[in-house]
Amino acid sequence: MYAYAQRVKYMQGSAVREILKVTEEPEVISFAGGLPAPELFPLQQLREGFARVLAGPDASSLQYSTTEGYVKLREYLAVQMSSEGINAGPENILITNGSQQALDLIAKLFLNPGDTVLVENPSYLGAIQTFRSYEANFVTLPSDEQGITTEGFAEIITRFRPKLIYVSPNFRNPTGLTMSLTRRKSLAELSNRFRVPVIEDNPYGALRYSGEHLPAVKSFDRRETVLYLSTFSKTVAPGLRLGWVVAPPELMAKLVLAKQGTDLHTSTLVQRALYYYLTHNCVESHISSLRKEYAQRLALMLREMAAYFPSQASWTRPNGGMFIWVTLPDKVDATQLLQEAVREKIAFVPGSPFFANGGGENTLRLNFSNSTPEQISTGIERLGRLLDTKLNPKLED
């Protein structure tokens, strides 16, 4: 019984989390998490990075450092950004504890209680939770296979006066879908015209398995209203907690103040060791081997789904990322289904929490990056059989 702030009302735990606790048992095959494959982490190379940075005699990697982040890492990232078509110098880049922290800092800068955020539907749960903790309201954007439909968008902006627009254009969590080039351009144009900041969250962009690379929304930003976020969590390792945000100078200054009050700065040591790793290894070949392995797991999961899932289920066929999104007939409640699934030693995440304003009870998300081919085959067969029993009950005689 403490006298909490108003916002605490909106900080809710997940009921699904309780159900998913059983997935820690080793015999459960879980497609629930959003984890990369640990066997693909560059363990040896990172070990070398930490050893070199801690070799001495310079001990500054263990000292306090600037809030903005390690300048060499920011210079490296500025160069990387140009491959996304983004024109940025180190002075535009803030190092964060994963991109989740960037979401929090941006929300802190922009959201008063009751402010509106436009989000895709469904959208990344972690972003919804962060915006909600700042007492935001949500307006969900109509979208299809090409991402949010930008027709009608101007009317939505005029009507709801949003403070922020949150999108994740590449193989987004949870659907795996990608925003088309045309829509990226019109989103940037609309953001510029109405001066509504777009948060472009791109954790999965490097993990494309098919189709052509598309430039970032930020690359079409002419009036400094797009903030670009990414992370090393999916390309190197999430346990480092290293991400970054690209922002125009005025916003950078505010983000730095916000981060200073939040945690002073991101680990000096981790930034330096990661920088050593990035500049002493062929990162592109590492990412290319990730792509190859994940592409196989995705293809296998899609094949097994085609073989075992009943005809009433439909699902996305992503060009990258870590997730497949499944839609079941309206009458099926995926949270209830999960209870049955865990009894069969199989787990997934029900889709409804990804819908900021409710709905989607008949949807679920499957992760393919964190399971071995054997687990994918066995798990999808199990889940397919459960779905089939549920949707096509056999008459007993």
Place this chain on the structure above:
Amino acid sequence: MYAYAQRVKYMQGSAVREILKVTEEPEVISFAGGLPAPELFPLQQLREGFARVLAGPDASSLQYSTTEGYVKLREYLAVQMSSEGINAGPENILITNGSQQALDLIAKLFLNPGDTVLVENPSYLGAIQTFRSYEANFVTLPSDEQGITTEGFAEIITRFRPKLIYVSPNFRNPTGLTMSLTRRKSLAELSNRFRVPVIEDNPYGALRYSGEHLPAVKSFDRRETVLYLSTFSKTVAPGLRLGWVVAPPELMAKLVLAKQGTDLHTSTLVQRALYYYLTHNCVESHISSLRKEYAQRLALMLREMAAYFPSQASWTRPNGGMFIWVTLPDKVDATQLLQEAVREKIAFVPGSPFFANGGGENTLRLNFSNSTPEQISTGIERLGRLLDTKLNPKLED
């Protein structure tokens, strides 16, 4: 020109920061920062820790992990806490990115715009900035050499209905002063009686050079209204960004939700490597060598101040920590003095930003942990001469 949230108005950069940029020049002797001595970091031992944790084949140190933090590190800390007289299990401990993050999370849970926070006067600038970013008002507590005076405190609570009380009982930043045992007890009692949470921030507790160890305010907490914060920044290394908060179960659950939305969790790798370091080295003997070295630097600085500072200046004689606090005659403005000091290649931090509601223009903070004995001797002599010229101008003939 962005449509910021209301709170951004209260997120101000420091004017002093600009002046202090010159202290990066190598010939400037700076007592301005709050940095530990990098030559005392356990570089080799931490290197070993990272190497062992990254030795494989287990790669889980690079994977996502729980928001609460590494359970073995939390178990270790729970045991440590008992030496502070604090009864806590791992379930009461949340790992944070330094204690600064704990301040931010607690502020997020408790502060609505306009809420009141009681703070010592002067108080830790980083805490003031964090509370301010949540649009807090401050009521400053009358205090003397024994810490805040708890007489009259009940009236202050009744009158101002504070949401939080922030104190740092051991050798606090910026004054170096310590709260007496009696006042610790009455603070806990008052917090319990009025159910106003106390944030007990203890970054320097292990760095005591004289006098007797005093139990934590939290150790007198009978009704779960005291939150205890500490960090490895001063005892191991700040570049790791590792701190913790001890909280009752209900608050732990809320802190975990808040941290989840803020950055998911603290670096898995850093937590594991630090745990390896803590359990494979004699940390007590490391801290004891820190104490020995810092005690010498403190003693030297006090001796040099006695020798070179004019009689109109007075200062604290701390029993630990990293700072000495200087009070000059009312007419001296320490920010203006700093401008003159940097021309003489010497720097300090003016005291006024540490006063939440203004004042203290004639005060300044000196750090002694980050300078060599030679720098301390030369620097204090320089500063003393500057002060003397200013306060006791010689008549030219």
